[in-house]
Amino acid sequence: MTIEELIAFETEIAEEFNMGKIHAPIHLYSGNEAQMIEVFRGIQSEDWVMCSWRSHYQCLLKGVPRAEVKAEIMAGHSITLCFPKYRVVSSAIVGGIIPIAVGVAVGIKQRGEKGRVHCFMGDMTAETGIAHEAIKYSTNHQLPIRFIVEDNGKSVCTDTRETWNQPVLSWEKTTHPLVTYYQYQTKYPHAGAGKRVQF
Template sequence: MSDKITKQDLISFEKEIAEIFGAGKIKAPVHLRAGREDALIKIFEEKKIGDNDYVFGYWDSHELALLKGVPRQDLKQAICDGKSISLCFPKQKVLCSGIVGSLMGTAVGAAWALKNKKEKGHVYIFCGDMSAETGIFHESVKYATNFELPVTFIVCDNGVSVMTDTRETWGSQEPWFKDTKFEKKIIYFKYENEYPHSGLGRLIKF
């Protein structure tokens, strides 16, 4: 992790991308996030996420890439090239996908490899609250727990899946893993996204 990245850096980066996207210069989806900067910075600091560690994310991973040390300019270029929802920076060990539920098995597999090769490093996979309801999330957390793999699942709960109320779908105010043995593999926090799920909530003309 680059220790130079501040909350303000994360906020200003998303604002810059919002402006470029709003001007119709990015001809691909972008998912902007605001409101979870403190939580993400705290996790990167407390876990000392560094060069040996892997960060897996999904369509909303701009902040993760910055915190993992991807240079701002490289990240901006990738987003402008249309790769916002599937950012991949192998050098910084940042791997993302726009497909709900994908990568869970990949992250667990990477952790399995680290453990079995006795290599340094830990895998962190960041996902949303509805992603944490998928079958593959359950399977991956169970496998990682039972085989004591070096992987941590971070669930960033913004209360919705696109525009669907996650709690209504859960039928519960609490996530399924609360008070289970699987909790030790999971970091969970709530936040309110100050941007729409995707884009800027208005039609962008190219």
């Protein structure tokens, strides 16, 4: 998947949504295509990719066929895309995927399996207690997991730095071996595609 193919996918979903053809929330990515492709360079097919409500790019980059991802979104499942066959799992609860990801990493380690877990989270999710505990636990237990913090500066409409009165976020300048951090600016609102749609 190229930058252009990722953008074309989200544009197509935005159009479907704005035409009222998707009867459920969608959360689109934009402006992070190059960073995502870079993050996925280190991801193997045996690895698990764990996501939140915003996961179209992860599904496509993990190898789920475009048509399968689109069909699930059209069926109203964008907010919680799960493709266990391709080792992609999502939870739409803020922080909800993090302990699941840690548990999968514990399982991989206990069974001596190949593979790693890649757990994606937004900037506000990364400031929660559960994120901090999970990163501490995973570090101290040397789990096969990494956490990718995706900073778009906000939680829905709330400024994350203002909320915590913290100009530099917890993982922003980190050299932590289990944390990858990147910033991006999205052109889409938190949910939907900019047009009010009545379900």
